[in-house]
Structures are given as structure tokens and as C-alpha cells.
Amino acid sequence: MAVPARSTAYAAGAARPVTPVAIAARELARLVQQAEAGSVGSGLGQEWLAQLRECRDLVAGIDPYLERCTTPESPDLQALARHTREVDWATGPGAGHLEQEMLSGHVEGQLLKMLIHLTRAQRVLEIGMFTGYSALAMAEALGPDGRVVACEIDEYVAGIARECLSASQAGHKVSVRMGPALETLAQAARAGERFDLVFVDADKGGYSGYLNAVLELDLLSPHGVVCVDNTLMQGQPYLDRSPTPNGEDIAAFNREVAGDPRVEQVLVPLRDGLTLIRRVDR
Ligand SMILES: C[S@@+](CC[C@H](N)C(=O)[O-])C[C@H]1O[C@@H](n2cnc3c(N)ncnc32)[C@H](O)[C@@H]1O
Numbered sequence: 581m582a583v584p585a586r587s588t589a590y591a592a593g594a595a596r597p598v599t600p601v602a603i604a605a606r607e608l609a610r611l612v613q614q615a616e617a618g619s620v621g622s623g624l625g626q627e628w629l630a631q632l633r634e635c636r637d638l639v640a641g642i643d644p645y646l647e648r649c650t651t652p653e654s655p656d657l658q659a660l661a662r663h664t665r666e667v668d669w670a671t672g673p674g675a676g677h678l679e680q681e682m683l684s685g686h687v688e689g690q691l692l693k694m695l696i697h698l699t700r701a702q703r704v705l706e707i708g709m710f711t712g713y714s715a716l717a718m719a720e721a722l723g724p725d726g727r728v729v730a731c732e733i734d735e736y737v738a739g740i741a742r743e744c745l746s747a748s749q750a751g752h753k754v755s756v757r758m759g760p761a762l763e764t765l766a767q768a769a770r771a772g773e774r775f776d777l778v779f780v781d782a783d784k785g786g787y788s789g790y791l792n793a794v795l796e797l798d799l800l801s802p803h804g805v806v807c808v809d810n811t812l813m814q815g816q817p818y819l820d821r822s823p824t825p826n827g828e829d830i831a832a833f834n835r836e837v838a839g840d841p842r843v844e845q846v847l848v849p850l851r852d853g854l855t856l857i858r859r860v861d862r
Contacts, residue, residue: 603815673736692714705768716745719750729757733759768799784826787829806858
């Protein structure tokens with residue numbers, strides 16, 4: 581879940597930076613502006629300013645380049661992302677606990693699609709659906725018999741997701757399960773369900789419980805993979821300053837996973853970090 585890095589106000593519809601790269605790009609752009617305006621001190625010199633500009637361009641260019649080099653999103657995903665941007669998150673029913681920056685987006689959606697193709701997943705579990713972007717992306721990658729079970733606790737965003745999913749080609753493959761995800765997981769286990777790919781993207785304090793439930797309730801199929809979002813949490817787990825509660829939760833989760841003999845994992849520095857986990861204890 582994204583948390584404000586500063587009190588800067590962003591115009592309606594404009595996403596604020598919520599990933600380590602985007603935050604670093606914003607800070608470098610500020611430094612360049614200050615240096616150009618001469619407010620950082622007079623002795624900096626043109627060479628120093630040129631190096632600072634190069635750092636800004638290196639960092640600021642990564643995300644747009646990833647977007648350009650990645651297969652474009654489908655018209656349905658574009659429409660869902662546009663609709664999500666147009667919602668009034670500041671004063672509407674989601675105000676205070678939901679925001680447009682929660683949506684994973686184009687490049688991460690395409691990575692999830694690629695993982696579904698690579699693993700030949702048929703049954704997918706999503707923990708934290710929001711307005712349905714990643715659920716729809718994964719549904720688009722599934723074959724005709726594939727299914728995404730999407731867990732969500734908030735009726736307001738689930739309503740938006742249902743609307744967008746029913747207007748899309750692949751949305752019929754998503755089945756929305758309302759309620760606290762841990763309860764939904766327990767019900768799925770009682771029904772003997774198993775999943776080839778699990779995407780965890782809900783409350784950060786719940787991550788450890790979700791991974792444990794998936795492993796202990798035997799919800800993962802033998803070659804299944806668990807993908808956990810926001811494991812870089814804006815850089816907070818490795819920065820030497822006070823983290824937010826989300827930063828602390830993710831740092832603790834990352835430590836737990838790193839020391840868990842049941843699994844093998846890799847943290848991919850895409851967007852706000854995506855950890856890929858597989859079982860190695862059976
Ligand atoms: C970061 S958003 C998910 C974004 C979505 N995966 C996407 O890519 O667009 C997190 C979502 O998790 C939901 N959530 C939070 N706690 C939950 C819980 N205990 N059970 C189910 N969903 C939960 C929130 O309501 C929110 O919609």
C-alpha cells in the first residue's frame with residue numbers, strides 16, 4: 581500500500597511517485613532545479629551541475645523506457661487504468677485508505693502475464709484486487725479454462741472492479757471473493773483448492789500471515805510460485821531512517837522470507853519491488 585513520502589500535493593489524476601526510482605528521480609530533479617537557480621551555493625561549477633543532470637536523466641529515464649520496451653497493455657487494461665485515475669480518491673468513499681497509486685500498472689501487469697505463460701498457470705489467487713488491474717492482466721494471460729480468484733475486503737473498489745471486469749473480454753475469468761483474505765484462504769483450503777500462481781498485494785502487515793497460510797494450508801500447487809508486491813516499499817527497508825509502519829512490516833517480512841528454509845526467493849527491483857517465491861521443502 582502506498583504511503584506519502586512528503587506532504588507535496590499532486591494534481592487530481594496525477595500519480596505521485598511511490599517507487600524508489602520515481603522518488604529518487606523527483607529528488608534529483610529538485611536538486612537540479614535548485615542548482616540551476618543558484619540556490620545551492622555559488623562554487624558548484626558547470627561540471628558538477630552536468631553530472632547532477634546526468635544522474636537525474638539516468639534515473640528519470642528508466643521507468644518511461646521500461647514502458648516503451650514492454651508489450652503495450654490491452655485496450656481493456658488501458659480503460660481500467662484510466663477509469664481508476666478518474667475516480668475521486670481524495671474525497672470519495674475510498675478517501676483516506678485507498679488511492680490510485682495502488683494500481684500495479686502496465687509493466688508489472690505484463691510481468692505477471694509473462695509469469696503465467698512461463699509457469700503455464702491455470703489457477704491464480706490474488707490477495708488484494710483493488711480496481712482489478714492485475715486480476716484482469718492475469719486473466720488475459722490465462723487459457724479459456726483458467727481462473728483468477730481475487731480477494732478483496734473493500735466493497736467500494738470491488739464495485740469499480742466488477743464494472744470494469746464485466747466490460748472487458750477476459751473479466752469473466754475473475755471470480756471476486758469478498759472479506760478478509762485470511763478467511764477466504766481458509767475457505768479455499770477447506771474446499772481443496774490449489775493455485776499455480778499467487779499474487780500478494782494487500783495490507784502489508786498481513787503479508788507474513790498470507791505466505792504462511794498459503795504454505796501451511798497447502799494452497800500452492802507443486803510447481804506454484806508466490807509473487808509478493810511492494811517488497812522494496814519505497815526503499816524504506818534499506819534506508820537508514822525511520823520507516824513508516826508499512827516500511828517496518830515489509831522489512832520484517834523480507835527478513836522472515838530470507839530466513840525461511842521452506843522457500844527460495846528473489847527480489848526483482850521492478851517498480852516497488854516484486855519478490856518471487858517457490859517452495860523447496862517438498
Ligand atoms: C495495493 S491494492 C491492490 C492493487 C491491485 N493488485 C492492482 O494491481 O491494481 C491493495 C488492496 O488490498 C485490499 N485489502 C487490504 N486488506 C485486505 C484484506 N485483509 N483482505 C482482502 N483485501 C484487502 C485493499 O482494499 C486494496 O484494494
